[in-house]
Amino acid sequence: MKIDPIHQFNIEPLFTIGHIGNHTIAFTNSSLYMLVAVAIISFLMLASGTQLVPGRLQSVAEISYEFIASTIRSTAGSEGMKFFPLIFSLFMFLCVSNLVGIIPYTFTISSHLIVTAALALLVFFTVLIYGVAKNGLKFFSIFVPHGVPGYILPLVMFIEILSFFLRPVSHSVRLFANMLAGHIALKVFAGFVAMLGFSLGALGWVGGVLPLALTIALYALEILVAFLQAYVFAILTCIYLNDAIHPGH
Amino acid sequence: MAESHGGAKSPAAGAHTETEGGHGGGFPPFESSTFASQLVSLAIFFVVLYVIVSKLALPKVGGAIEARQNKIEGDLAEAQTLKDQSDAALKAYEGELASARSRAQAIGNESRDKANAQAEAERKALEEQLAAKLAEAEKTIASTRATAMSNVRGIAADAAGTIVQQLTGVVPDAASVNAAVDASLKG
Numbered sequence: 176m177k178i179d180p181i182h183q184f185n186i187e188p189l190f191t192i193g194h195i196g197n198h199t200i201a202f203t204n205s206s207l208y209m210l211v212a213v214a215i216i217s218f219l220m221l222a223s224g225t226q227l228v229p230g231r232l233q234s235v236a237e238i239s240y241e242f243i244a245s246t247i248r249s250t251a252g253s254e255g256m257k258f259f260p261l262i263f264s265l266f267m268f269l270c271v272s273n274l275v276g277i278i279p280y281t282f283t284i285s286s287h288l289i290v291t292a293a294l295a296l297l298v299f300f301t302v303l304i305y306g307v308a309k310n311g312l313k314f315f316s317i318f319v320p321h322g323v324p325g326y327i328l329p330l331v332m333f334i335e336i337l338s339f340f341l342r343p344v345s346h347s348v349r350l351f352a353n354m355l356a357g358h359i360a361l362k363v364f365a366g367f368v369a370m371l372g373f374s375l376g377a378l379g380w381v382g383g384v385l386p387l388a389l390t391i392a393l394y395a396l397e398i399l400v401a402f403l404q405a406y407v408f409a410i411l412t413c414i415y416l417n418d419a420i421h422p423g424h
Numbered sequence: 425m426a427e428s429h430g431g432a433k434s435p436a437a438g439a440h441t442e443t444e445g446g447h448g449g450g451f452p453p454f455e456s457s458t459f460a461s462q463l464v465s466l467a468i469f470f471v472v473l474y475v476i477v478s479k480l481a482l483p484k485v486g487g488a489i490e491a492r493q494n495k496i497e498g499d500l501a502e503a504q505t506l507k508d509q510s511d512a513a514l515k516a517y518e519g520e521l522a523s524a525r526s527r528a529q530a531i532g533n534e535s536r537d538k539a540n541a542q543a544e545a546e547r548k549a550l551e552e553q554l555a556a557k558l559a560e561a562e563k564t565i566a567s568t569r570a571t572a573m574s575n576v577r578g579i580a581a582d583a584a585g586t587i588v589q590q591l592t593g594v595v596p597d598a599a600s601v602n603a604a605v606d607a608s609l610k611g
Contacts, residue, residue, distance in 0.1 A: 184452040188461065198460035205458075206465035213473045220481030225488035227495060233488070240485045260478030268473055287452070289459045290466055297470075355453065 180362035184286050184355070204282045205290070212272040212284070239267065243409065250413035254420045258412075261301065265294060266409035273354060273401035277394070285404075286354040288347065295347035298412045306419030317422045346411055353404045357397045364390045573609075580605045 188201030223233035243263045247255040269285055276283025285291050306314040318335040319328070367386035371379035452458070581601045588596045 181451060186452055186455070186458040186462065192464070195460065195464070200464045201461045203458065203461050203465065205462050206469070209465055209469040213469050213476070216473060217476050217481070220477070220485060223485075225484060225491070227492055229488075236481075236485050237489055240482065240489065260474060260482055263482060264470065264474045264477045267477070268470065284466075287458075287462060288454070289462050293463055293466055294470075351453070 180359040180366070183282070183358060183362060186287075205284055205287065208272060208275060208282045208284050211275060212268055215271050215275070216267045239263075246406075246410055247413050250410060251417040251420055255413060255416055258301070258416050262409050262412055262416075265298070265412060266405050269294075269350070269408055270402055270405035273405055274398070276354070276358070277397050277401050283354050283358060285350050286358055288351045291347035291351040292343065294408070295343040298346065298415060299343040302415045302419045305416070306422060309419065310422050314419065314422045317418050342415060346408065346415075350404050350408050353400055357393075357400050361390065361393050361397060364393060577602075577605055577609060580609070 185204075187204045188199075189204065189207065190202050192200045192202055194200060219232065219239075220236050223236040224230060226233060229237055240263070243266055244256070244259060247259060247262055251258070272284040275281055276286070306317075318332050318339065320331060320335065323331050364386045368383040368390065371383040371386070373379070375382065581598070584605055585596055585598070585601045588594070588601070
């Protein structure tokens with residue numbers, strides 16, 4: 176049995192939607208899982224009741240709401256609540272799709288750099304456009320930190336500007352690399368169990384206990400990572416938006 | 425590369441099995457032929473999600489949370505007003521009790537004073553009555569005594585006249601007898 180840890184990331188077109196220029200636009204397995212994520216979030220948020228004493232589903236919906244709301248308030252202030260729908264959508268989309276992707280034989284949307292890059296660029300341009308629209312040229316004061324001696328200011332400004340424009344890169348690659356590496360590691364360790372068993376017989380099955388234990392431990396870790404990376408993506412979005420809202424810092 | 429997406433991929437997808445190696449030899453996340461499809465689906469689904477979240481989900485859930493908050497605050501305020509009311513009622517009750525107690529005391533004092541005054545008046549009236557009776561009795565006694573004394577004088581005069589007549593055989597004149605009797609009575 177051959178381990179193919181990359182196979183799980185394949186994009187399979189299910190049917191073709193249309194063409195844009197030379198590009199064929201297909202409804203792929205990735206699209207399907209995006210649909211699944213949107214459906215799960217919609218169900219969670221809309222099917223739950225609005226009772227005074229919430230049930231389980233309503234509790235989950237309200238905990239998600241208040242979790243994101245308090246994250247925004249603590250990082251970007253109450254003005255950041257303007258972006259509540261955006262950050263809530265980002266967090267829920269990534270969290271749900273990552274958690275769905277951790278189920279064996281499913282596909283993980285955010286294991287593709289193009290998706291995470293698109294979301295990171297969405298955040299980047301939101302910050303840039305909102306920051307300039309709200310603060311005008313004052314927005315660019317984020318590149319000039321306070322209390323820096325004049326002679327190293329050009330260097331600091333250069334670093335600040337570079338880091339600002341590298342934000343979408345780190346923002347997207349962090350999520351993408353975490354999901355990709357986690358899934359590859361899981362597949363490799365899980366593959367060892369089967370490989371040992373099929374190649375070495377009874378001894379192999381006994382020996383397979385070790386990679387199996389590792390797989391279970393990794394799986395638990397990956398569940399944490401799935402949530403955590405969605406949270407990191409959301410909180411970084413909040414921090415970047417905070418720059419656009421309060422550029423004086 | 426991009427235009428071959430639909431044509432080249434579909435047979436590969438059909439022939440895909442667990443044992444197949446790389447997908448067209450590339451690393452799937454870097455296969456640029458799939459980027460357009462992913463971007464379009466992401467745009468569609470993320471916009472749909474954003475619209476659902478901002479127009480339906482967040483107002484609904486936020487409304488439920490706010491309604492609960494308002495309900496709790498309303499209930500607390502209501503509990504506070506009820507507590508204030510019961511405190512006021514308790515205070516009113518205590519005030520009423522205190523005033524009733526003082527009124528009862530006043531009524532008691534008043535009735536005692538009245539009874540005392542009445543008893544005093546009755547006693548005075550009785551005393552006056554008794555004094556009047558006593559005075560009357562004394563007057564009666566005095567008049568009786570005077571009568572008796574005048575009788576005694578008459579008897580004594582008669583007796584003295586008779587004694588003198590018996591002893592001397594002379595009837596004394598009444599005036600001298602009376603004078604003698606008066607003198608002895610006084611003595």
